[in-house]
Amino acid sequence: MHRISCPFCGARDEIEFHYRGDATVLRPAPGAEAEVFYDYVYTRDNPMGWHIEWWHHVSGCRQWIKVLRNTATHEIKAVSKAQDKIEKPR
Amino acid sequence: MASGRYSAFRLLAEGLGGHRGWGRAWRDPAPKPAYDVVIIGGGGHGLASAYYLAKEHGIANVAVLERGAIGLGNTGRNTTIVRSNYLYPQNNRFYEKSLQLWEGLEQDLNFNVMMSQRGVLNLFHSDSQRDQYARRGNSMRLNGIDAELLDREQVRRLVPILDFDNARFPIYGGLLQKRGGTARHDAVAWGFARGADKYGVDIIQNCEVTSIRMTRGWVVGVETTRGYIAAKKIGIAVAGHTSHVASMAGLRLPVESHILQAFVSEGLKPLIDGVVTFGAGHFYMSQSDKGGLVFGGGLDGYNSYARRGNLPTVEHVWTEGVALIPALSRVRVLRQWAGVMDMTFDGSPLICKTPVEGLYLNGGWCYGGFKATPGSGWCFAHTIAKDAPHELNAAMTIERFRQGRTIDEKGAGPFPWLH
Ligand SMILES: Cc1cc2nc3c(=O)[nH]c(=O)nc-3n(C[C@H](O)[C@H](O)[C@H](O)COP(=O)(O)OP(=O)(O)OC[C@H]3O[C@@H](n4cnc5c(N)ncnc54)[C@H](O)[C@@H]3O)c2cc1C
Ligand SMILES: [Zn+2]
Numbered sequence: 001m002h003r004i005s006c007p008f009c010g011a012r013d014e015i016e017f018h019y020r021g022d023a024t025v026l027r028p029a030p031g032a033e034a035e036v037f038y039d040y041v042y043t044r045d046n047p048m049g050w051h052i053e054w055w056h057h058v059s060g061c062r063q064w065i066k067v068l069r070n071t072a073t074h075e076i077k078a079v080s081k082a083q084d085k086i087e088k089p090r
Numbered sequence: 091m092a093s094g095r096y097s098a099f100r101l102l103a104e105g106l107g108g109h110r111g112w113g114r115a116w117r118d119p120a121p122k123p124a125y126d127v128v129i130i131g132g133g134g135h136g137l138a139s140a141y142y143l144a145k146e147h148g149i150a151n152v153a154v155l156e157r158g159a160i161g162l163g164n165t166g167r168n169t170t171i172v173r174s175n176y177l178y179p180q181n182n183r184f185y186e187k188s189l190q191l192w193e194g195l196e197q198d199l200n201f202n203v204m205m206s207q208r209g210v211l212n213l214f215h216s217d218s219q220r221d222q223y224a225r226r227g228n229s230m231r232l233n234g235i236d237a238e239l240l241d242r243e244q245v246r247r248l249v250p251i252l253d254f255d256n257a258r259f260p261i262y263g264g265l266l267q268k269r270g271g272t273a274r275h276d277a278v279a280w281g282f283a284r285g286a287d288k289y290g291v292d293i294i295q296n297c298e299v300t301s302i303r304m305t306r307g308w309v310v311g312v313e314t315t316r317g318y319i320a321a322k323k324i325g326i327a328v329a330g331h332t333s334h335v336a337s338m339a340g341l342r343l344p345v346e347s348h349i350l351q352a353f354v355s356e357g358l359k360p361l362i363d364g365v366v367t368f369g370a371g372h373f374y375m376s377q378s379d380k381g382g383l384v385f386g387g388g389l390d391g392y393n394s395y396a397r398r399g400n401l402p403t404v405e406h407v408w409t410e411g412v413a414l415i416p417a418l419s420r421v422r423v424l425r426q427w428a429g430v431m432d433m434t435f436d437g438s439p440l441i442c443k444t445p446v447e448g449l450y451l452n453g454g455w456c457y458g459g460f461k462a463t464p465g466s467g468w469c470f471a472h473t474i475a476k477d478a479p480h481e482l483n484a485a486m487t488i489e490r491f492r493q494g495r496t497i498d499e500k501g502a503g504p505f506p507w508l509h
Contacts (some may be wrong), residue, residue, distance in 0.1 A: 001401050002392075015402045019392045019507060021346070035492075041504050042344040042435050042491045046333035048395045071347070071393045074400075 002069070005079050008061040020054035023066050048072050050088045096200055115280060116287035121294050121319050125153045127474060128312055128321035130299045130335055132156025134165040134275075135452055135459065136327035137282035137293070138467020139474070141199075144289030146468070147475035152291045153321075154283075155314060157298035161279030164329045164459065167429035169352050169386045171365050171374060172461040173210045173270030174235055177226045180485040180497045181438060186235050187482050188465025189269060195464055201281030203273050208376070209364035210270030211240075211248065213414075215259045219369055223265040230267075238266045249362055253416050259370040272365065272376050272384075278463055302338040302449070309339070309448040325450045325474050330395065330430025332453035339446045343453075344435040344491045346506040348389045349428040350457050351399035353407070355421045357381030366414075373410035383421065385411060389431065389457070391507045399428040431457050436496035437509030441469050441483040450474050451488070456509055 002014035022044050028036045051071045056064050068078040068086050080086050094100065094113070104111055127143060129136045132154045144150040154160075172192055174185035191198075192205050214223050220239075227237035241263045246254060254261045283293050294316070301313040302324065311320035328335045330347045358381050367374040375385035387407035390399050404426065411418045434440065434454035439462065444451050452470045455462065469483040479486075490496055491504075502508040 013402070014400070021393070021505065021507070038492050039342075043342045044333070044344075044346055045337075045342070046346050046393065048331075048334060048347070051393055053393065069392075072395050074394065074396055 002074060002076060004055060004067060004076060006057050006060055006065060007079060007081050008063055009057065012060060016057060016059040017055040018058050020056055023052045023054045052086050052088065115284045116293055119292045119294065121153060121297065121316055124320035126151040127323045127325065128319060129154045129325045129327055131328035132160035132293060132295065133163045133327060133329055134278050134282060134463035135466045137279055137286055138463050139325055139327060139452065139470040140291045141282045141286040142468045142471035143475060144286060144291055146471055149475055150290040154291065154293050155297045155299055156295050159295050160283055160293065161276055164429040165279045166276055167352065167427060168275055168460040169374065169384050170272040170275050170460060171210065172273050173267055175210065175226065175230055175237065175267045175270065177229050177499050178497055179233055181499065182230055182233050182235055184465055184482045185461060186233065188462050191464035191468060192273065199281040199285045201277065201284060203277045203281050205273045207269050207271040209266060209268045211364055212265045212367045213369045214262050214264065215370045216262065220262055227265050236267060236269050240264045240266055249366055251361060251415055251417060253414060256413060259413060270365065275460060299335065304339065304446060307447055309446060323448045323474055325452060325470060327452040329432050329453065329455060332432040336451065339449055341444060343488065345454055346393055346433050347395050348431050348433045348507055349394045349396060349399055350389050350431050351403055351426060351428045352386040353423050354425045355383040355423050358383065368410055368414045371410040373407060373414060375411065389507055395430050397428055397430055433506035433509060435491060435504040435506055436498040437500055437502065438497035439486050440488060441466060441473060442479060442487040443473065
């Protein structure tokens with residue numbers, strides 16, 4: 001069971017959240033090439049290890065948050081507000 | 091030692107000798123310095139690909155490289171459902187070819203894969219869902235695949251134990267594919283391994299591929315934990331590790347890895363004959379020959395390579411089961427496990443060439459790749475041997491995403507964890 005420390009609500013069970021994937025892909029500018037949009041919509045690094053991802057606290061404060069989680073161990077190392085920057089450990 | 095042909099007579103003869111004369115089912119060779127084709131991944135798909143390369147295309151100078159023991163990946167972790175009841179022709183024609191191969195697989199491989207065509211029944215719970223299932227059944231029949239739409243009373247005769255009058259999800263009927271069913275997962279890996287070995291294919295276990303060597307856009311070989319192995323062509327068939335292995339050749343794919351759990355109950359007297367799926371959620375169940383109920387549901391729902399699931403999904407899947415068959419609330423579950431799924435962004439697979447010459451990709455099986463095992467091997471062998479896809483896998487490319495030709499059975503959009 002993941003316990004996610006929402007920056008607004010504190011530690012909550014994963015069932016309160018919805019997952020929304022890799023938070024490192026950024027929406028390109030409207031005029032960007034189709035190829036850039038293709039990468040944004042469809043391709044991912046899909047790392048085994050640290051992954052920065054979006055979770056939506058739907059059953060809580062309804063804020064989007066960023067989570068640094070390990071895809072091999074399920075360890076959660078950091079949680080931040082959507083606008084804050086999270087670094088992957090080396 | 092070659093193992094000879096298996097037969098009832100052989101069983102009797104070996105029994106009289108105390109079963110000491112069977113011999114190995116396949117050799118345990120050291121890797122040769124070079125092969126015509128190297129297949130990365132000794133799951134059902136990699137082994138079937140090697141088998142059909144040798145059998146259909148006469149290419150037997152082939153090695154299957156497996157980092158652990160064969161068949162311990164998703165091949166040995168699934169709920170063994172075999173069917174071809176898909177909506178889109180790009181999928182259902184391919185899966186139908188696979189089902190037809192399953193129907194003759196035991197004779198072809200001389201190995202008991204326990205293929206049991208006990209029927210797959212998809213339940214529907216509303217008028218609109220009936221329309222949707224009728225549409226899928228019609229698409230199947232247009233492509234020559236068996237499908238029957240059953241009403242509530244026909245379903246009741248087939249599976250009386252269901253809760254037909256559940257207040258939220260009453261059962262309106264079901265879409266039945268009689269030729270669907272289950273098979274023995276391990277046996278499929280072993281049967282293909284033994285079959286490929288007989289043609290001279292080297293099955294090399296405990297041999298992890300750590301990098302792919304290329305010169306001027308062509309593959310030339312692989313670096314492994316057992317040394318460098320040269321190859322004219324390389325096929326990737328590593329399921330949950332598709333992104334990782336493809337990245338060794340510089341590819342970034344429309345694939346994410348997610349976990350899927352499965353469960354087996356204590357042994358019970360016969361409860362259900364075939365495979366039954368719940369239409370108001372994601373739950374499917376069959377009963378094994380030993381009496382255990384084998385069942386599963388949806389993904390845990392977040393990127394993971396952990397090969398173990400979390401409790402919220404356990405609770406969710408069991409709740410669905412009890413909604414369908416209230417008697418399940420008294421059943422004890424004995425075992426639970428998970429596998430790493432190669433989820434694509436439209437829920438359909440990849441059997442294709444890649445931008446790297448001599449490198450071929452088999453992956454993106456999501457959680458439907460067990461039924462595909464023979465068909466996938468058959469099409470992948472064709473693609474590798476001819477350097478061009480067969481028409482049955484021509485749509486299963488990486489480019490389809492770029493071209494807007496996704497094959498999205500569920501209409502869930504580009505979110506792998508929703509397929
Ligand atoms: C719980 C669960 C239930 C499922 N239920 C069904 C079902 O009912 N019906 C259905 O059709 N499908 C089902 N599936 C999906 C199905 O199991 C898979 O799609 C299918 O078995 C994939 O086969 P494969 O040969 O591609 O992969 P695998 O069997 O996973 O084989 C891949 C192999 O590659 C090896 N490998 C990885 N990296 C390397 C490397 N670097 N070097 C060498 N080897 C490597 C791995 O060790 C592994 O043995 C289910 C899956 C799971 C987990
Ligand atoms: Zn919150």
